[in-house]
Amino acid sequence: MTRYITLLFLLLFPVFILGTTIHDQLAKIDTLYDTRDQDNHIKESLVLIDSSKDYIQNKRHDYELLWRYARSASRTPDYLVASKKEKLAILAKGVTLGKQAIELYPKKTDGHYWYAISLGREAELKGILQSLSSIKPIQETMKIILELDPNYHRAHFVLSRLYRKAPKVISIGDPKKSLKHIDIALSMDPTESMYLLEKARVLVKLKKKSKARSFLREFLNMPYNPKYFKDQVERDKADAKILLDKIS
Incomplete structure (x- = not known):
């Protein structure tokens, strides 16, 4: 038993x-x-x-x-x-x-x-x-x-990508809204590589290539900050280099 x-x-x-x-x-x-x-x-x-x-x-x-x-x-x-x-x-x-x-x-x-x-x-x-x-x-x-957390800056990053990538005529695409949201995200976390790359992409979308080039060069020269996931930073910098070459 x-x-x-x-x-x-x-x-x-x-x-x-x-x-x-x-x-x-x-x-x-x-x-x-x-x-x-x-x-x-x-x-x-x-x-x-x-x-x-x-x-x-x-x-x-x-x-x-x-x-x-x-x-x-x-x-x-x-x-x-x-x-x-x-x-x-x-x-x-x-x-x-x-x-x-x-x-x-x-x-x-x-x-x-x-x-x-x-x-x-x-x-x-x-x-x-x-x-x-x-x-x-x-x-x-x-x-x-x-609404739950106004300081959740990742949400602004996602909205920036969404407004940048969505088709303009048949969906919600709006590069100006994209710029607004990525600027808010960067104001809360100014050295996040995903945000920096996104800002450059938004500038290109807005046909501001000169500003995008300056922004990308500044990003590429930034030293690595250990608080971020290293592989993501390296991926973002590789994409930034490709984008810079494309618009130069």
């Missing part, structure tokens, strides 16, 4: 027996995400999230796993070695789980943000003209985020 009770306890409460908690799992997931440029780490983070469901004890734990899946999914176009079909499937799941995170905690920003980023990356992979229906939801989600 004692043996039966012990076995039953092991089956029902493996988390406690193994001494691992949801917080341990989240820390491992975050470490994999923070090193996503290393071999298979983005895939490993997705697998670990899926295998961490047994550790969920309340809806907050569920939320933390849901938005983290959307976050990792959003990085698959850059860091996962897989077919386009496989990446789109992961992104679609990221969108779905991001929505579920929002339903659990509609007043928290992480679910909103990573849902929208997964949706945006899915749209980019499909092609903007094939994904026009994604534009409005992303726009509305960023507005919600800014």
